[in-house]
Amino acid sequence: MEYNGSLKTLDERVAYLENKAREVRIEIVKMIYASQSGHPGGALSAADMVTALYFDIMNLRPEEPRWPARDRFVISKGHACPVVYACLAMRGFFPMEALGTLRRFESILQGHPDMRKTPGLDMTTGSLGQGLSMGLGIAMEGNMLGASYKVFVLLGDGEIQEGQVWEAAASASARHLGNLIALVDNNHLQMDGHTDKILPMASIEEKFRAFGWEVLSINGHDMREVLLALELARGTTRSKPVCIVADTVKGKGVSFMEDLREWHGMAPDSGQLKRALEELGGDR
Helix, strand or coil, X not given: CCCCCCCCCHHHHHHHHHHHXXXXXXXXXXXXXXXXXXXXXXXXXXXXXXXXXXXXXXXXXXXXXXXXXXXXEEECXXXXXXXXXXXXXXXXXXXXXXXXXXXXXXXXXXXCCCCCCCCCCCCCCCCCCCHHHHHHHHHHHHHHHCCCCCEEEEEECCHHHCHHHHHHHXXXXXXXXXXXXXXXXXXXXXXXXXXXXXXXXXCHHHHHHHCCCEEEEEECCCHHHHHHHHHHHHHCCCCCCEEEEEECCCCCCCHHHCXXXXXXXXXXXXXXHHHHXXXXXXXX
């Protein structure tokens, strides 16, 4: 099936995106192995959401990365950038060969996103907690210009322990930014362990509602749920920002990485790469 235009039914779109997400996961594992450095766990948990954005939901022009009418994407949990790099390369923003240069000096693909280096990136991120504020500013600009683009911000569940996230959430609601959509990759783990043991956040959904956001809860690995939630969030004119809280599994798709803190920031060795690719149906 070809990208976008030929896909008419929901079932066709879901099947296409499920396969693309599998391919994205293959590229994530391969590029982190090649660099022997990176963060596979959070990149794999977000793969379904980010794939749906780049291959179906967002209006983009790979041949014109700075197209003014494009939808914007900010990956606030910047360490998970391999998932974005894979999607950008697969969409044609830059050659696939560049994925093998992750984290090298002079590479266009740094260990955290750098919009000055990577075609298709809308924001430089790295220090956790700042991305929603950045997305807020971009969304405010869109409203001021009367632009139709939407702004998507991917947050980690450990990251939302940062106070700046909630300052931005309050500001977005107060400014009626219906063009701002946050996605929380709720994989229940952060670098030091389970999020509910390090700093319990209780109900993420209720917190965002208390800050004046519309909230959707989904299974972040059910592509049908992911697609429908993103479609609803993007397609409706509203006066409130939207938060999609996605229940996910850290390391999803690679059995020996799933739900293990150790794979937050560890590269696979050659044997683990082989096993991961076998599970994902990819060639080394």
